[in-house]
Amino acid sequence: MEGILIPVAVVAGLALLFGIALSITSIVFHVRSDPRIEKVRETLPGANCGACGFSGCDGYAAAIVTDGKPINLCPVGGSDVLAKLAALMGVEAEEQAGKKARVLCQGNWQTVEMKYKYEGIQDCASAAVLLGGMSACIYGCVGLGSCVKACKFDAIVVEDGLARILPEKCTGCGMCVAECPKAIIRMLPVKTAHTVLCSNHERGAVSRKNCGTACIACGLCVKNCPLNAIRMDNSLAVIDPILCVDCGKCAEVCPQKTIRAIR
């Protein structure tokens, strides 16, 4: 019994000694830092996604308090966090125009032909190097869910080979945008719901052959937009989110149902 007691006592004693020594030094050598940093840090979501442009939530908290950086840079926290930060820092809450990710493609297994069956690594970038992915449209969603893996908030699902973003879960951090090899995920302002859900730049006839819901560049939306907020960019309709007032005319006239309102 004694054989085990002494070693245990020695190790525990050493640990206790070091613990006491450390707590004494932390009191003696205490560095006064702004207590607001810690409070701001607690208010921030703590996902450390880096969407604010600082190295994680700690870095942003320090930047707010010491360098007076604006408090509206955290897209994850949204208006709740913004209001709390405003109260904490004693400044006006000025909401940044919120942006959320949208997948600009509607090509799922029903609407797009498949060129081949892919059985390689389940990663969009890998599939995309083989003839531009398995779907007939080389601009569209590959559907292997690289964006799903990139999303830290479970806000993306892949259904029938098409990635879909759940707006209620999307925090607008933008992690998925860089991950998509086809660059079809865009950060778009929340205030306008109508979106051209297509990214293909083929001529109308080719796009119509490849996909049932592609933009065929007919130009009806451009003609019917009361505010001239839509233009044709290389056989693809593009809505200018600054001019758009969400009237919905374009969605009504679109023959392919490419323009839809999504929240």
Place this chain on the structure above:
Amino acid sequence: MKELLSILIGSLFIENFVLSKFLGICPFLGVSKRRETALGMSGAVVFVMGLAGMCTWMVNAWILVPLHLEYLQTIAFILLIAALVQFVETVLKKTAPPLYKSLGIYLPLITTNCAVLGSALIHVERGYTLPQAVVYSVASGLGFTMALVLFSGIREKLETCDIPESFKGMPISMVAAALVSVAFFGFAGLVLPG
């Protein structure tokens, strides 16, 4: 004095921690990309290793040996080194903020550096006296510094070299590290007095 000098030369060249004993490989490959980071890391390692060498000798000679608990060395030294690193960090933060800032993340990283624990265990195994242990630990740290700085120079040169695509980055660093290590085995033939 002659003895201390031979310990110094021995642990710098003949038994270089990184290149002959293969301890501390992780920071050797991890922070040797740029010379400044290599110097920052090695500065912190020399500092902590020297302190740890002294403290572990005391703990060993005054607590563990009298109680015949030498088998507790590893766990006691890990405790000690972790506490020591924390202690150094707190003190530096207060007394020398510029040094604390320049050491940055490398200081807490040393807690898990096997070279620090290795030097402590080896000087105990060899039965060094206190001054010998301190010299040995500091010299080991300097050996680590030398390896890291030399290698960071090589890696900076590698950046501008025309390397085959498949060898770029880590593979060529591994090859270079192996060659440097082989070169250091040339010192193995040195025989030191004492």
